[in-house]
Amino acid sequence: MARHFEQELESLKTTLIKMGSLSEDAIRLSIKSLLERDITLAEKVIQGDERINTLEIEIDNAIIDLLALQQPVAIDLRLILAAQKINNDLERIGDHAVNIAESAVALMKQGIKEPFFEIPEMGELAQHMLRDALDSFIHNDAKLGTSILKHDDEIDELNRKVVREFVERMKADLKSIESGMDLIRVSRNLERVADLSTNIAEEVIFIAQARVVKHHAGDESDSTIH
Amino acid sequence: MADPNIKIQTDNLSVHYGTRHAVKNVTLGVRTNHVTALIGPSGCGKSTFLRALNRMNDLIENTRTEGTVMLDDTNIYAEDVDVVELRKRVGMIFQKSNPFPKSIFENVAYGLRINGISQKRLLDETVEHSLRQAALWEEVKDELHKSALALSGGQQQRLCIARALAVNPKVLLMDEPASALDPIATAKIEELIYELKQEYTIIIVTHNMQQAARVSDYTALFYLGELIELDETKRLFTSPSQKQTEDYITGRFG
Ligand SMILES: Nc1ncnc2c1ncn2[C@@H]1O[C@H](COP(=O)(O)OP(=O)(O)O)[C@@H](O)[C@H]1O
Ligand SMILES: [Mg+2]
Numbered sequence: 001m002a003r004h005f006e007q008e009l010e011s012l013k014t015t016l017i018k019m020g021s022l023s024e025d026a027i028r029l030s031i032k033s034l035l036e037r038d039i040t041l042a043e044k045v046i047q048g049d050e051r052i053n054t055l056e057i058e059i060d061n062a063i064i065d066l067l068a069l070q071q072p073v074a075i076d077l078r079l080i081l082a083a084q085k086i087n088n089d090l091e092r093i094g095d096h097a098v099n100i101a102e103s104a105v106a107l108m109k110q111g112i113k114e115p116f117f118e119i120p121e122m123g124e125l126a127q128h129m130l131r132d133a134l135d136s137f138i139h140n141d142a143k144l145g146t147s148i149l150k151h152d153d154e155i156d157e158l159n160r161k162v163v164r165e166f167v168e169r170m171k172a173d174l175k176s177i178e179s180g181m182d183l184i185r186v187s188r189n190l191e192r193v194a195d196l197s198t199n200i201a202e203e204v205i206f207i208a209q210a211r212v213v214k215h216h217a218g219d220e221s222d223s224t225i226h
Numbered sequence: 227m228a229d230p231n232i233k234i235q236t237d238n239l240s241v242h243y244g245t246r247h248a249v250k251n252v253t254l255g256v257r258t259n260h261v262t263a264l265i266g267p268s269g270c271g272k273s274t275f276l277r278a279l280n281r282m283n284d285l286i287e288n289t290r291t292e293g294t295v296m297l298d299d300t301n302i303y304a305e306d307v308d309v310v311e312l313r314k315r316v317g318m319i320f321q322k323s324n325p326f327p328k329s330i331f332e333n334v335a336y337g338l339r340i341n342g343i344s345q346k347r348l349l350d351e352t353v354e355h356s357l358r359q360a361a362l363w364e365e366v367k368d369e370l371h372k373s374a375l376a377l378s379g380g381q382q383q384r385l386c387i388a389r390a391l392a393v394n395p396k397v398l399l400m401d402e403p404a405s406a407l408d409p410i411a412t413a414k415i416e417e418l419i420y421e422l423k424q425e426y427t428i429i430i431v432t433h434n435m436q437q438a439a440r441v442s443d444y445t446a447l448f449y450l451g452e453l454i455e456l457d458e459t460k461r462l463f464t465s466p467s468q469k470q471t472e473d474y475i476t477g478r479f480g
Contacts, residue, residue: 003413004420005440068463069439 005070009079012062016083016090019055020134023090026052026097027130027193031123034104034186035116042108045101052094059087075207082203086137089196089203093130096189096196103182103189114179117165118158119187125155126193133200142208145201152198159191228299233258233397233427234279238293241274241283248274250451251293256397256444261419261428263442263459265435266474271451272431276399279429280316281309297397317390321402323382325374325389330357330366333374333385337393352392360388361418380411384418398422400430404437416441435475439463447471 026045033042063084066072072080107114129148136145166180166187228235234256241249249271256262264272274283281302283289295302302312314337325333332339334353343349353370357363362384366377374385383403390398400419404412419428419441432438438445439459446456447470455468466472473479 003417064464065460069459071436071439 005066005072005076008062008066008070009076012059012066012080012083015055015059015062016087017134017138019052019059019087019090020137022048022052022055023093023097024127024130024134026094027100028127030097030100030104031120031127031190033101034107035120035123037104037108039105039108042101042104046098046105049094049098052091056087056091060084063087078207078209082207086200086203089199093193093196096193099189100186103186106182107179110179110182114169114176114183116183117162119162119183119190122155122158122162122187122190122194125151125158126190126197129155129194129197130200133197133204136201136204140204140208142205145204145208148201149198152194155191155194159187162187228296229255231258232256233298234429235296236275236278236293237296239275239278239295240292241271241278242290242292243274243286244288248451249278252448252453254446254453254456256427256429258427259423259425260443261423261430261441262444262446262456263438264429264431264446264448265433265438266448266454267479268433270448272448273401275448276401276429276431277318279397279399280313280318281307282313282318284309314393315395316397316399317393317395319383319386319390319398319400319403321405323379323386323406325377325382325385327373327375329371330374330377330385331370334388334392336389341393353388356388356392357385359391359422360384361414361421362388378411380407380414383407383411383415387418387422395426397427397429400428402431402433405433412437447474449474 026048029041030045032038033045063080066080070076129151132144132148135141136143136148163184166176166184170177170180232255236252236254239249239252239254240247252275264275266272277283277286278291279295279297279302283291291303297312297316300307302316326336328336331353334356335349338349338352354363354367357366362381365381366372366385374382377385387398387403404415407415416437419430422428423443430438430441442459444456445459445462447454447462447466447468449470454474455462455466455471457467461467462471463475466475470479
């Protein structure tokens, strides 16, 4: 007899994956709106955040119910605790997408065409990290999760570089201060998205952090407790 | 017409054992096809209340029941109520499984036989259906004529559930149905309860709060014979409206 609790866990996971894809879309579209100077798209991202916020609350409530009613332990408990953090991380990624979209709108209103320096590259990297973090969660793949962690330094480095470049530019041309500030803001937000993706990856590693050794013959088959 | 969403509605229900007022003016509605759990410290009147719902207290000497219990549109304490018929519609499962010292088959067929049903085909079909519903069929189908007493505790409890189901009840009353069982057998009973609520209205008494949280849709807290709070289980266990409930479920008293 399958426990209905397992179905509830499965459905929590599914909802969280949906939350992940909404945040992923928000980031992708916010970057696109900036790079393609598409104000309609940027506004769409800003409006779409409502849905992410609502879903966050829904997931949070489901988690509270599971904790209060099912007394989860071991792998189930780790999954639920991790889900709670991932949910929160994803909601904040949604907020960063809004920040980026707002900066995009501000830049377009200024009508100035600034160089983006490494921002497109940072956007690619942040998205890549987020995608892998979500994939590692979906497939319970702690190895993939671990592989994300090393990119965090790269994106930090890119962020520092971008900030230096814009500061130089602002020093040379005072008219570029306003747009420079907005682009620095975009860079910082991308760096935060990468941080949050790293957090998600760490949660996936936490879920998998079992002392139960799984033999890889069958998928979940016989486990030995040490 | 009664509200179809409410299967049983008690109104100012009181039960006395001699001078002891064990259930005090309880007004409580039980939702159709949902599980309602009754919790509260030992001696608070849960079992007495449960037994009042199919007039099992009538069998205990010196009891007096006041108030009304409506089952759909019928007051079960009305003069003209056929109590045997009532107990078929409102079946009871006890803490200690109590199979008869007969075969598995005969245990389930019992209620049908005393109702004069003897066609083999009907008996066979009903026994199989009831055992399936009680999630026991697969385990016993090849040994239906073995003694029920040879079954494990968990199997015996599911057999008793099958026996109750065979007479086509609408409501199942369960008094600590899993308290004598090990965790695996308990989990099976809990899953079974979850399945059965699709078709039956279930009221379960449990001293195990976690069990109430896991299996029920609604939870009622009793204390000293009174109903303290009835709410959706989710709400009661995450933010109860009564201080007494909070104290009880967090283990601060009782
Ligand atoms: N047959 C009985 N005769 C006299 N008193 C009883 C009888 N059954 C229960 N009581 C008393 O009624 C009160 C409620 O008991 P009960 O309904 O069994 O509580 P619970 O099921 O919550 O433990 C207790 O004080 C108990 O001692
Ligand atoms: Mg009792």
